[in-house]
Amino acid sequence: MNPLSRFFSGLRARGGVHPDGRKGLSAEPPIRILPMPERLYVPLQQHVGACARLSVLVGDKLLKGQLIGASGGNISAPVHAPTSGRVVAIGEFPSPHPSGLPGATVTIEPDGDDRCIEAVVPNDPFDLSPEEIATRVGAAGIVGLGGATFPSAVKLKLSRKSGISTLIVNGGECEPYLTCDDRLMRERASGIVEGIRLIAYAAGAREMLVGIEDNKPEAIAAMRLAAAGSEVQIKVVPAMYPMGWDKQMIQVLTGREVPAEGRSAEIGVLVHNVATAWAVYQAIRFGRPLVSRVVTVSGAAVVAPGNLEVPIGALAADLIAASGGLLTQPQRLVLGGPMMGTQLPHLNVPMVKGSSGLLALTGKEIGLPQPAPCIRCSNCVRACPVGLLPLEMAAHIRAADLSAAVGFGLKDCIGCGSCSYVCPAHIPLVHFFNYARGELAAQEKGKLRTEATRKLADSREERMQRIAREREEAARQRAARKAAADAAKKAAAMEAARLAATENQEELV
Amino acid sequence: MFIAIFSLTLLGGALGLFLGYAARRLAVEGNPLVEEIQAILPGSQCGQCGFPGCAGAAQALANHEAPVTLCPPGGREVVALLAAKLGVEVNLTEVADTVPQVAEVLEDLCIGCTRCYKACPTDAILGAAKQIHAVFREACTACGKCVEVCPTEATRLIPVPVTLQSWYWSKPSLQGATA
Amino acid sequence: MTMLAHAPHAHAPMTVGQIMATVMLALVPATLYGFWLYGWPAILLWSVAMATALLAEAGTLLLQGRAAKATLLDGSAALTAWLLALSLPPFAPWWVAAIGSIFAIVIAKQVFGGLGQNVFNPAMAARVMLLISFPVEMTLWAAPTPMFSGHAPGFLQSLAITFGGAHWDGMASASLLGHVKTEFTRGIDLVSSLPAHFASVHGGLQDAAWGRRAGSLGETGGLLLLAGGVFLIVRGIITWHAPVAMLLGVAAPALLAHAVDPAHYLGVLPHLLSGGLMLAAFFIVTDPVTSPNTPAGMFVFGLLCGGLTWVIRSWGGYPEGVAFAVMFLNALTPIIDRYVKPRIYGRDRKGQSLQIEAKGSVK
Structure with a gap:
């Protein structure tokens, strides 16, 4: 990319930071296959949306690719067995989540044969209808592998409905350390290109653009070679964080801007990650569901950083062991990239579909700074790719004024962490924002709950009153009947008395 | 000097009259507040606040005879709504200590x-x-x-037990940055 | 369960202390040049301002029961004192610097809540306070008497000047802006007053650019301050918006007015190189705490500040207007911040979500 075009496409990008890439640590060794671990711990919730519904029992024999959790709703994804073996436990197991809370997990003991389930695949996948491809993508459990883990089939169907023109494949990989997409593009470019064509066919896109950051020349060359002669165009974008944010990529490549309250499909663009394209290729061409992914193992505390193709459910400890172990006790274990990844409490956490990296970082790499007062240097304002005022938002959240933070655009925050990264006072800005968003969501939920319980209380109150009223009514009627009966009796008695009296009179007369 | 005294007196007097007029002209009639407050309260008539049901509590709140933090079942959301409605300053982080x-x-x-x-x-x-x-x-x-x-x-x-769905980040503490 | 850390797990290598240190580094050339021009009294005055500021900062922090060490080490108090010292007449008595420093730290900064909370730039607030309270001491400028030259005051003499209130021969000299203002009040226009001024000091405008004329430390090393500012922009500590806008804000009206009436309005260069303009443009209006948040806001801020400076210089009662202009604009900063905000991605300037006009195109 020449400096001039770099400058101009840089103009389209907003905000952003330039963290130390540290990709050299893991970029050179080829992808290795992780030796099959002794146990696999496959969580049922590995995606955005409803949890998958368990479809196996303890003791079941499984084949690789067999369904263990069916899609749990409209926005959900199924989960498949990563290898052949036996279900040895179903229960709670630590999940790769910042809360450290456990999640429903199927534990599988591999039998070592790695036998696959039979799959029916067409000779030419383009014989399939676009709807059929989307259905198969959904059945293969494919989710956005860039980290968002949104079910891919949902995106495909939505795009078809809104009629998109452009498919953008995101090869940005702007997170430092991570090289899994880079390696994938270098080694498996032709499969990715075919996957891209399949996605475009399923979504009805005519234009296919692959955006790759200019710090990955080998990947660019490999992808250009593989894409030669096809409609897939390889576009080079300047390296900066967060270039991998889909809306940033859309803006840089097409100049279009996605409305804040809309989806990219509304401006005719669909974005998928390169690893997702590879998974689609595997699923449609060979009928292989998503049961493994490439994970970057890196960080200064790792003996031999590199990329591993790991079955879903392998523990972080297995990956570290396969990378030569640890040089020193890491200061922090991170799942994903250093900018947006989550800290792991320990190494007994399974890899899931969205796990792009496993980092064992030393204290020197993360730095453990003490927060200082904000000096309003507004580095965060210039770094924010969305155009927010992080310093103002954080100040209001600190003062428990969440609605003011919303007024500054809290809900548009993408949580990329650029502001926290540049802050010279080391204020955990993005932490404030995620706290505030969680708090607001909880408040919203609480409000709905209060409304619902009030309705319950009101209807109970009404019911109680109605019952009381009915009882009263019944009592009154009973009383009235009794009174009527009494009156009748009285009247009868008087009549009798009167008759008797007249009789007497008559007698007298 | 007399000019200064005169003009300031005139200014003060005019502004005072204006304020007095505005207070009369724009006065709020009646008190719709009680009903609005009652709409915020949970309505379970539990009596934990010490008032006879939510209506009693709403009346007391409207008269500023009760703190906005009076309703334990309502939690932080109700406190926030009441504080906003009544224009009261309240430190929500302290209310948060009573877990739902x-x-x-x-x-x-x-x-x-x-x-x-x-x-x-x-x-x-x-x-x-x-x-x-x-x-x-x-x-x-x-x-x-x-x-x-x-x-x-x-x-x-x-x-209330925390689940993967309900969990969210807690508020960061800034030990060093007390300013 | 220990609390897990929130992302990001990496951090840009920059701290508040490093920012302050870099700014001070950028001030070093101009300051050393000023020291050479004005000799020991300037060095003594600078030292007094520094020491008092640090003591005042430590004292207020102790009173508040807060740890003083970390805050003292972040260098913000030292920088404030440094900027204040650069804006004082170099031969001013020690108590002017001391009172200024204490005012800057205690009243202008700590009372507002400490670093990051102050509304007004502490150095400028202190300078304005001193100018109003001690007009005699604050307008007694000395002609430059370079160190080691024959007529420079020796160290003992300097001690007497700074701490003993002794007078010095060269102290009757006026700064360029002061001279012009005084001559105006006597009914003498620029055409006759300017040559007289330059004759009374050393030379022409070339000498003025190099600061060889009466003025504060920060006034004399104009070009060195410019160099320091460029260094800060290159290092990414400040952006170009506020400085360029401020210089533009002074230069544009000066150019116009001088073209229309050269007898009453100074030209662009004397304006740019006089008074505290260079110091203010690169080191005062770029003060992050008291300036707007956005680059566009900084530009507006600088432009208004420059314009106001020119207005005060040209028509105001005081010969120099930078400090007043800065303070006025400091007060306007929240308003600028309110109206000049970055556009949020996917939203228009009013914060509404963008509308999709036709398929595939967004207005």
Whole structure:
């Protein structure tokens, strides 16, 4: 990319930071296959949306690719067995989540044969209808592998409905350390290109653009070679964080801007990650569901950083062991990239579909700074790719004024962490924002709950009153009947008395 | 100097008259506040605030005779709404210390007497005579009436358990940055 | 369960202390040049301002029961004192610097809540306070008497000047802006007053650019301050917006007015190189705490500040207007911040979500 075009496409990008890439640590060794671990711990919730519904029992024999959790709703994804073996436990197991809370997990003991389930695949996948491809993508459990883990089939169907023109494949990989997409593009470019064509066919896109950051020349060359002669165009974008944010990529490549309250499909663009394209290729061409992914193992505390193709459910400890172990006790274990990844409490956490990296970082790499007062240097304002005022938002959240933070655009925050990264006072800005968003969501939920319980209380109150009223009514009627009966009796008695009296009179007369 | 005194007096007088006029002209008639406050309160009439039901509490709030933090079942959301409605400053982080609670029936102790579900103002307890009762967490306001009536101490209030779905980041503390 | 850390797990290598240190580094050339021009009294005055500021900062922090060490080490108090010292007449008595420093730290900064909370730039607030309270001491400028030259005051003499209130021969000299203002009040226009001024000091405008004329430390090393500012922009500590806008804000009206009436309005260069303009443009209006948040806001801020400076210089009662202009604009900063905000991605300037006009195109 020449400096001039770099400058101009840089103009389209907003905000952003330039963290130390540290990709050299893991970029050179080829992808290795992780030796099959002794146990696999496959969580049922590995995606955005409803949890998958368990479809196996303890003791079941499984084949690789067999369904263990069916899609749990409209926005959900199924989960498949990563290898052949036996279900040895179903229960709670630590999940790769910042809360450290456990999640429903199927534990599988591999039998070592790695036998696959039979799959029916067409000779030419383009014989399939676009709807059929989307259905198969959904059945293969494919989710956005860039980290968002949104079910891919949902995106495909939505795009078809809104009629998109452009498919953008995101090869940005702007997170430092991570090289899994880079390696994938270098080694498996032709499969990715075919996957891209399949996605475009399923979504009805005519234009296919692959955006790759200019710090990955080998990947660019490999992808250009593989894409030669096809409609897939390889576009080079300047390296900066967060270039991998889909809306940033859309803006840089097409100049279009996605409305804040809309989806990219509304401006005719669909974005998928390169690893997702590879998974689609595997699923449609060979009928292989998503049961493994490439994970970057890196960080200064790792003996031999590199990329591993790991079955879903392998523990972080297995990956570290396969990378030569640890040089020193890491200061922090991170799942994903250093900018947006989550800290792991320990190494007994399974890899899931969205796990792009496993980092064992030393204290020197993360730095453990003490927060200082904000000096309003507004580095965060210039770094924010969305155009927010992080310093103002954080100040209001600190003062428990969440609605003011919303007024500054809290809900548009993408949580990329650029502001926290540049802050010279080391204020955990993005932490404030995620706290505030969680708090607001909880408040919203609480409000709905209060409304619902009030309705319950009101209807109970009404019911109680109605019952009381009915009882009263019944009592009154009973009383009235009794009174009527009494009156009748009285009247009868008087009549009798009167008759008797007249009789007497008559007698007298 | 006389000019200065004169002009300031004139200015003050004019502004005072204007304010007086505005206070009369723009005065709010009646007090719709009580009803608005009542709409915010949970309506479970639990009486934990010490007032006779939510209507009584709303009246007291409107008269500024009760703090906006009076309603334990309402939690932080209700405090925030009340504070906004009444224009009161309140430190929500302190209110947060009272964790939201929910009722729970201990199955070992429940004798199926049905007293708790008869007492529940939101129909949040399911059960029948001689059957173990259970709590619908979503409908429970943690008013505690079931706890009062249970003859075997089988109902109690517990903090709402945190799940993967309900968890969110806690507020960061800035030890160093006290400014 | 221990609390897990929130992302990001990497951090840009920059701290508040490093920012302050870099700014001070950028001030070093101009300051050393000023020291050479004005000799020991300037060095003594600078030292007094520094020491008092640090003591005042430590004292207020102790009173508040806060740890003083970390805050003292972040260098913000030292920088404030440094900037204040650069804006004082170099031969001013020690108590002017001391009172200024204490005012800057205690009243202008700590009372507002400490670093990051102050509304007004502490150095400028202190300078304005001193100018109003001690007009005699604050307008007694000395002609430059370079160190080691024959007529420079020796160290003992300097001690007497700074701490003993002794007078010095060269102290009757006026700064360029002061001279012009005084001559105006006597009914003498620029055409006759300017040559007289330059004759009374050393030379022409070339000498003025190099600061060889009466003025504060920060006034004399104009070009060195410019160099320091460029260094800060290159290092990414400040952006170009506020400085360029401020210089533009002074230069544009000066150019116009001088073209229309050269007898009453100074030209662009004397304006740019006089008074505290260079110091203010690169080191005062770029003060992050008291300036707007956005680059566009900084530009507006600088432009208004420059314009106001020119207005005060040209028509105001005081010969120099930078400090007043800065303080006025400091007060306007929240308003600028309110109206000049970055556009949020996917939203228009009013914060509404963008509308999709036709398929595939967004207005």
